[in-house]
Amino acid sequence: MSRRLRSLVRRLLPAALLTSLLAACGNLGYHAQAARGHLAVMQAAVPIEALLDDPAGDPGLKAKLAEVRAIRDFASRELGLPDNGSYRSYADLGRPYVVWNVFATREFSLQLERWCLPFVGCVGYRGYYDRDEAANFAGALRAAGYDTHVGGVVAYSTLGHFADPVLNTFLRLGPLEVARIVFHELAHQLVFVPGDTPFNESFATAVEEAGMRRWLAQRASSEQAAAFAAQRARQAAVGALLEDYRARLRELYASADDEHRRRQDKAALFAALRRDYAELKAGWGAYAGGDAFFSDDLNNARLASLSLYQDLVPAFEVLLAEQDFDLPRFYERVAGLAALGHEARHDVLRQILAGSSTRTVDVARQHFRPHRAN
16 A cells, blocks of 8 residues: 555544554455545535635526525524534536445345445445446446446535535535435434444435425425425335335245246336336326436346335434424434444334324424425
């Protein structure tokens, strides 16, 4: 390892993790690209205030960044999210995604393979700052018989270890998506359990949803609110469709059929899923936002990658309702769950959901329905 790379790694990792990394020679190349990639992101960051004060700055970019500043202030003032340097700078990376995550499952499984990483523990993906490196890793897994999916990622959280910048990768998506992402990623800084991706992502998604309801109610035009509601309705419909097919696939994979028969039935189910999506989409006019996901290489890994973010969200929504939609109290309750062991934590969430009525869940989801009209 070069002296320069050792210095870089020391800057990015605590001493205990550095010792572990240096001992793991097989992963050295992977961790080195992660260190280089993140450092490049941080070096590209410029304070938003400096960009706004620049008389020669691009007016279009300034308008977007002024909206980001309002979103960031709202996150801490109204949602109780950390008030720190995150999302107070901007970095243009010159590419559409900051990292590309590789997901993989066995041929007859919806269980994601896991890799252990610094800070976050063992997770169901492996991220690369270079798309070709991600594609090469996925290709090697496919050659070994895995279902794989490479997904572009527009943002990630360093859990407060660094002042995460706003990136061009998600600024391009518009102010509502910027708000959603900032709320989600800041939630990770409040509560994060290494190695428990479903818990972490479902909690952050619940905070994101609650934050968006409040942001829309206070700041959005009626047109923006309607567009966001339509998008959420489409996502809910697709989510229900995917969960139905995940259940069918689990039943198939657990069957005693021989591999040849299961392989045929698996292909038939994925073909049926694509047809059902096309039928569902027919009522959405010209909307084609989900088409890429349902492409010809739809497989176990694609389906499993989405479940990381959604499976426990209803339980967190009920938990928020039980706290009378008081976010600081909700955060304290979730922090208490995070202190439990993995099984105990998930048992509590399952019990919360099992003990709630459908009406409770509906009330939780509709509590902050947007109402402001311009």
